[in-house]
Amino acid sequence: MALILTDEQVMLKDAVDGFLGEHAPIKHLRQLRDSHDADGLSRTLWQQFGEMGFAGVLIDEEHGGSGLGAVEAGVIAESLGRTLPPSPFFGSAVLSASILQNAGSDAQKFWLSKIAAGEAIVSLAVDEGAKHAPHRIETRAERSGNGFKLNGAKALVLDGHVADALIVAAQTDEGLSLFLVDPKTDGINIERTVMVDAHNAARITLKDVEVDADALIGEVGSGQPVLDRALSLGRACAAAGLNGAGDQAFAITLDYLKTRQQFGKLIGEFQALQHRAAHLYTELELAKAATLGALQAIDEGKETAGLSASVAKAKAGRVAELAVQEGVQMHGGVGMTDEFDIGLYMKRVRVLNETLGDSHFHAEQLARARNY
């Protein structure tokens, strides 16, 4: 497969960019933030995502989706990285949809059509401590009656404060299991966490939460491969989001280099800034190639796809970090102001970097895979 987007994928990219430019430019994020919006995201925008077919990108046609692949999901994630609207896309349309699609029962798949329509938010609860560590999940599910009793604490549950359903990863005697849980169940406490980038997640505690056996997604103890598959996809899409944010931060900075004057000339005429801009641009090219490679590997079902996703997430994270840091520095004083957008990208990149494992986590995956 050629490492470029197909014509159809380019058309999708143009459609998403066009839609977001009209309905969710960067001021959309500012409005939600400055008005202290009760949800912190727009359900209307999510419904429009459904109408446009973006929310169901990965969901099969039987459940109202468009049945496309990882590359297309990455295209949408990258566009979201450019204008930064808080959106359930990542948590619901990528992570949860992947799990339900691959392992959900017919009844559970009901949620797929709700996601595809942009009518439901389904959040995945994996993380627990300060860092992403899916190999060290401590939340327990003990057998109880004809179901399970869940105990534990989750963090960085994306959109968890407004979720219509939760997917909870918990340990059972048979191994890791995934549960589809109603957030209103007794014993669940949800705390909205407004993050540095004005996007929202939740901290969720589960205290003796009783669920029926049919809450189980797939067989008991069979959650690991299903979760891993969703995480790989999520990581590659997060990498795409980082590329979008990094790319846009760079574009804004480039504009500034071409307009700001000091010492009687454009600051873009100074070689000290030119070389750094050229370096950054080159790094962005690498990050984008690594990400497209990973997304394609996922679509092709390659065994190494998980590792490719790690490389992409690590590389894209590093590069986006560089893009926003250089962006703020090259803007000088105004880069520190809330009025200029560049700071919004710095904040978003920090959150995306921490989502599903930062560059250290993923570099370590690579080192272990190579037996270093």
Next chain:
Amino acid sequence: MSDPETFRLEVRNWLEANCPPEVRGLVESENDLIWGGRNATFKTPAHKAWMDAMGAKGWTAPEWPAEYGGGGLTREQAKILQSELLRIKAQPALSSFGIWMLGPALLAFGTEEQKKKYLPPIVRGEIRWCQGYSEPGSGSDLASLQTRAEDMGDHWIVNGQKIWTSYADKADWIFCLVRTDPSNKHRGISFVLFDMETPGVSTRPITLISGKSPFCETFFDNVRVEKENLVGELNRGWDVAKYLLAHERTMIGAMGEGMGRPLGEIARDSIGTDDQGRIDDPMLRARITEWDMDAAAFKLAMDSAVDRMKAGQAHPALASMLKYYGSELNKRKYELLMAAGGIDALEWESERSHEGDTARSWLRTKANSIEGGTTEVQLNIIAKHLLNLPGA
């Protein structure tokens, strides 16, 4: 055209029959490389057989048209060939400036006659080429070159000096930039070809910090060059040179690719492991892993670049980006190799160290970010395209 799987099977069978065991396995030193040419030396007779077989098939230049001796393969087929070669760890059948640099320029700018005359011997490894670009006073500012070609009617007389001419002492022919109009800097340069055995041509190897002499000073003293050996238009050699430099840059950028064992394995063998089986130097392990990550991303960027060039979507500064990043990546790699090798990598003369192969290679890589346009020149080119400032 056969379908991809049939083609893959054909390639696999042919390679099984024609790729000798002596040329399989990782390239360990320069000795393993096959350069061809009138005075070619081969590590073993099998090396020559491998070059001849691949050359006859045109697979040393898989995507060149078959009428010029190339393989005539599509991009997709060339990728299949590449993956099959990789699968059996086949070493390159031919390393050649003719294939990497001159060939693409001839295909783009050469006359039909020139293509027919020069390309097939390149593919077969019969003629080895060198590149006459840099001069003592013209390094980064290459277009200031002074080697003069005086018009004598049906031929030119060339006088001047080139420097950093890679393997000039081993090359059969040279492609060379000469000044045909002293009054115009960029539009007074022409691109010519001539035999290194022409009277008046002499070379002197330059000993480098690696102790080796891959580069030469090359002198031209009243060298006769026929008019038919001009490539492209008179005084427009800079266009050819720039085109060719793009290919050279991509090549230098790719230099570190696919050579040798994974860095981490070398480090693990050299340093040993801790009680958890990890390389017993956590900081070096981290730096090597980071290098691996960048190398993996760079490889994909190279693949993507080729696909984009084919699709006509390449960014004008793409070659400079790849050259910049690839050469810096290769320098980083050898710094890590030296750190991994530690005391062992310091040896310069012992048989154990293959005459200081690691140390010499490490020093050699320092030229990567100087040759073919320095890192700083590449960054200038990229920035000019990005910022649309004058001169792009």
